[in-house]
Amino acid sequence: MYALTLTAELNGVTNLRPKDTAETPFWYTFTVQCTSCRETHANPIAVSRFEVNELSGSRGEANFVWKCKNCKRESSCSIKTSPKPYEQKEPPASQTIVEFDCRGLEFTSFSPEGEWLAEGLESGTKFEGIDSLQEGEWFDYDEKANDEFMPVNPRPMLQGLVNKEIEVRLKWGDTCYKGVLVSIDSYMNVQLTNAQEFIDQKFVSDLGQILIRCNNVLWIKGVNQGENADVKMKD
Structure with missing residues (x-):
């Protein structure tokens, strides 16, 4: 079992999370490595908890199925639950966002590409379309709170x-x-x-x-x- 954890400095917002629904699935992007021969997949892979793929030999289904080009071993990964919101804390602390049941592969890096959501800490304002986390930085203006929070990415x-x-x-x-x-x-x-x-x-x-x-x-x-x-x- 692998857990995707996040540590973020949130100023004025909380409940940071991927936008991950059946209508708008979030694709978790990783580089992966075979645990058998240690071969690393040449390109990043994307896993969605709403995509289902069959395992060979009628062994069931998984969200992601990969056959290593080097050792030919089949590996798989499944997401068991919906993502957990990252809550604002002082000081920032590592929190688990989502867990992956991996068989025969391991993740070596994560890319936060995709749309994220957050909420105003005091106002409850809904923020959508957060797509700049690859830069590690994001800011917006909360009209209800009349406050600009976390102006980042200068x-x-x-x-x-x-x-x-x-x-x-x-x-x-x-x-x-x-x-x-x-x-x-x-x-x-x-x-x-x-x-x-x-x-x-x-x-x-x-x-x-x-x-x-x-x-x-x-x-x-x-x-x-x-x-x-x-x-x-x-x-």
Whole structure:
């Protein structure tokens, strides 16, 4: 038996889960390996709890049936129950989403592609069409709660600001930096050149080239782009 577990930092939402019904089945995407010869399937496979395939030799049915090209052994996988919602907790904790009864194969990696659902923590607002978990990040606006929660995935905006002047506000001390964005890395750490430091909107000093760790950042915007360009970042 294998369990798909999830650890997520949820801000303002709870009950994160795959949209998985008979009308709109969720396809759980994995890479798989044969437990007999250790051969890994060349391409990712997808398993749905609503698809049924026959096992050879009249041995019953399974949601996924695979015959290893290397050792010719037949393997199978079935999903026994519907997915369990991931509940908001502080601090975030690993929770089981769904379990798989695997025979002769094992999963080596999971890709969260597909549509996910969530609910507003206080408002109960229903959020559908969450399809950006492959990036590991998602945000939306809860009109009932009048609150924007978990603004994540700022990378596309930041990439568009490379070689342009930006303003970076820190989480504390009324401190911000202005300078030209040189680069960002995969962790969203920000490199500036011609940087200047401001505290409480007052100029403090010229710093030249600096690196700002992502977990220190409250928001980032292009200079002269206004408040609507703000992108908050969470550590």
